[in-house]
Amino acid sequence: MTVTVAATCTACGACLATCPERALLRAPRRPAVIDALCTDCLACLEVCPVDAIVPVPPPVHPIEEASYRIMAERVDLSAWDGGDRDVVARMVHATADESFAGTARIGERAVDAAVAALAAEAPVVCDARMVMAGIPSVAGAVCLLDEVPDAPPGDTRSAAAIRLAAKRYPDDALWVFGNAPTALFALLELHAAGALRPAAVVGLPVGYVGAAESKEALWSGRLRPVAITNSGVRGGSPAAAGAVNALARLARAGRTST
Ligand code: SF4
Ligand code: SF4
Structure with missing residues (x-):
């Protein structure tokens, strides 16, 4: 730009x-x-x-333009409005997984809160390096996995990295999960204990063990108004990065959910 x-x-x-x-x-x-x-x-x-x-705004690449055109013919996004629609469209675009149009869940303040955090250059804490790699234009992105070489007893490395990040960024960060359900569960635990106050949460872990449950816990809990997530086992780093890229684009354009 x-x-x-x-x-x-x-x-x-x-x-x-x-x-x-x-x-x-x-x-x-x-x-x-x-x-x-x-x-x-x-x-x-x-x-x-x-x-x-x-x-x-930067020009849209012709491949991206073609991709959005094809997506519009194949995917019904009419259930989504404004910034929420931009986020869901980007999740589908990044993964070619059209199911996100039906399974995405976006809290009523989530897009506004996440866009405000990105506009304010708040830290963006990622659970995996793959998520970070997918959001190169987001300057404040961090992943602390490398600072946890071994899993502590009874915990996973991913969850331990989130516990470490919570000490460093307790307030107003945007938290992004595209990989590990245990990391998202750790965030929910820390929030419930009052150790963490996220601006917003993009919660899209993937897989058959714990992913659906962790996202259900996010959506049924106190962070729901600021949560961007989906139901089911699908998710993943590209979807999470896609959501953040849509939010970053809205932040650059000075737009929110309307
Ligand atoms: S009016 Fe604005 S754009 Fe024009 S010279 Fe002054 S600061 Fe620059
Ligand atoms: S955006 Fe920054 S670098 Fe670009 S013209 Fe304005 S002040 Fe200069």
Whole structure:
């Protein structure tokens, strides 16, 4: 993404002095943006007194465009609105698993809360490196699995990494689970004990052992209003990363669930 300067610019020059990359050049009517230098920091947008600077969304890749077109012919997303629909569509798009259109569950505040967390550059704690690898544009993403070389007695490495992350990021992080049911159960336990206050939770563990149960526990518990999850055994890192990428796109566009 880069920015563009609208005709409402009064040529006050405030943005020129603010840009850390010297990506704005003085020009006769209004500043010109050098796209190759712009790092999308949006500092210029903050200082403009007349809101003349507008973010330009990145162009959609032709393959992505074709993929969404085919998906629209095959998948009925009419049960979903606004940002919720964007999230479910991205989960289907990332996995080609059309069942998410029917099994996804999104709490009433989940998209707004997650988008706000991403816009505020809150930490994004992932249960697996595969989830992190799928969200390269999210600067605050972390996975602490490498800091837990061995599973503690009676626990899994994934759950222990979440317990460690809870100490480091107790408040307002976005938590993302695409792999381990035990990690999601650990988060629910920590939340119930008052040790953790997530901004939102993307809970999409996959598999035959515990995945459906962990997601059911998320959806039937106190975190439901800020939960993005699904029912059943399907899920996985691509689906979780897809959901986060949709949320990140909404955050960049300044949109929420409406
Ligand atoms: S978004 Fe940041 S880098 Fe780009 S023009 Fe504005 S201030 Fe400069
Ligand atoms: S801060 Fe806004 S009004 Fe001033 S020069 Fe930049 S774009 Fe124009």
